[in-house]
Amino acid sequence: MSRRRLPAALLAAVTLWCTARAPSMAPAMTAEPKDLLVVGAGVLGRRVAKLWRQEMPQAKVVAATLTEAHHGELREEGLEPILASDLDKSRRFAQVVFCAPPSRSSDYGAAVAEALAALAEGGMAVFTSSASVFAEDSGQTVDESGALSDSSSAQRMLSAEAAVAGKGAVLRLAGLYDLDRGPHSYWLKVGVVKGAPAGLINLVHYDDAASAVVKALQAKIREVFVVADGQPLSRREICEAAVASKRYGEKATMPRFEAPAELPMGGANGKRLDAGKARQQLGWQPRYASFAEFMAAH
Structure with missing residues (x-):
């Protein structure tokens, strides 16, 4: 017995219905080439987003956070906030930046x-790691x-770096600061520095760290880079620069220094970070040459 063929119009309708009933077979959303996902939209992440939107005015920037506490502020800044837990796996981004802290x-x-x-396949990621992963502590x-x-904290950070391998750049950042954030602010507040006065601390301004992230996204070099201003200061010099500034000078006094056997803010001598690779290959230059210079102007 011969089979009867369905009319062409009915066959087309059945095909359309079957397609609509199979969402799992739909391809992932195409990534827009300039759009950016920032995971961890804190102080650094928001500065990265702001700088990206300045350079790419038509780009959409999605800010993924753990809570909705700052979503209103993020919308006012022109960002699209979303809970990290709600990231749609069918949505892809040509650029992804991860700035969330390990804590x-x-x-x-x-x-x-x-x-x-x-x-997205072929996209570029940037992970903001820390220069604390280096073992050097002899100056x-x-x-x-290097x-x-x-240490357990370094190994935790290195495990995160490994997840980025082949997908993007890892930026090992020096200590971040601005006028009100950084080791100087904490030390002057508590009045005690848990570390040797002469121990070296490497720093980079939040804005300069953000510009390094953007440079890395644009360069698409999937390697590890050290990011620091190149002017390490001792703990004492950091405190002296802060106390001499207009921001802190009228009410701040030099803290006392303690050097216990185990130093939570770093070892006795520290290290000098060489960011020459980032300067040469990414074309990155810090706007603020040093913490001392920045504080002198504020």
């Missing part, structure tokens, strides 16, 4: 890997090839 995650490497699931110069620490 907010029990498995930092997994958190980074999960965020990178939103990266010598360190670049990207020996790495085996």
Whole structure:
């Protein structure tokens, strides 16, 4: 017995209905080439978003956060806030930046890997790591090839770096600061510095760190970079520069220094970070040459 063929119009309708009933077969949303996802829209993440929108006015910037506490502020800044837990896996981004601190995650490497699931094929990611992963503590110069620490905090950060391998750049940032944030603010507030006065601290302004992130996104070099202003200061020099500034000078006094056997803010001598690779390959230059220069102007 021969089979009867369905009329062409009915066959087309059945095909359309079947397609509509199979959403799992739909392709992921195409990534817009200039759009950016920032995971961890805190002080640094928001500055990255602002700078990206200045350079790419037509770009959409999505800010993923753990809570909705600052979503109103993010909308006022022209960003699209979203809970990190609500990231749509069918939505892809040509650029992804991860700025969330390790203190907010029990498995930092997994958190980074999960965020990178939103990266489009061939897209560019940037992970903001820390120069604290280096083992050097004798005051010598360190670049990207420096020996790495085996401390638990360093290993946690390195596991997150590993999740980015091949997908983007890792920026090992020096200590971040602005006028009201950084080691100087904390030390002057508590009146005690838990560390040797002569121990070196490497710094970079939040704005300069943000510009390094944007440069890395644009350069699309999937390697590790050290980011620092190149002018490490001792703990004492940092405090002296802050106390001499207009912002702190009228009410701040020099804190006292304590150097216990275990130093939470770093070792006795510290290190000198060499950011030459970032300057040469990313074309990055810090706007603020040093913490002392910045504070002198404020």
